[in-house]
Amino acid sequence: MCNGFGDLDEIAFLSRLYAPAELPSSQVSLDTAEGDITQHRYNNYDWEYDWIYTDERFGLSDGPRSRAPAVSQMVHPEVRSDDAEAALLAELVDSLVRRDGLHPWQTSAATPSAGHAASPRLS
Incomplete structure (x- = not known):
């Protein structure tokens, strides 16, 4: 099974999309979401691996388009x-986004958001 964050740690991966160092903490004892992640994923190991999908600060539970x-x-x-792992994961993701009514496509490797993307299916 491949890691959802690829070769990056969770904070580095999330920093490509969000600003964990600027998002508020969910606790009074910490200042930022980055602090929460460090405390609970790296220090205490008391958050489940899939914590990101239920954390409202990142909005990944708001539907398929929010996860794209x-x-x-x-x-x-x-x-x-x-590359082999990326291709396998892309194939899996493509089949899942189709079920959500989205149309997957591969983007140019020359763009900052290279990889795969999805848009509403037009047909």
Whole structure:
């Protein structure tokens, strides 16, 4: 099973899409979302691996379109260096986004958001 964050740690991956160092903490004892992640994923190991999908600060539970940018980053060549793993993950993602009524496509590797993307299906 491949890691959703690719070759990056969770904070580095999320920093490509959000600003964890600027998002508020969910606790009074910490200042930022980055502090929450460091405390609970790296220090205490008391957050589940899929915590990101239920954390409202990142909005990934708001439906398929809210997850598209993160999913695209999962197969980005700067995030995942193993081409075979990226291809396998892209194939899986493509089949899942089709079920959500989205149309997947591969973007140019020359763009900052290279990887895969999805848009509403027009047909």
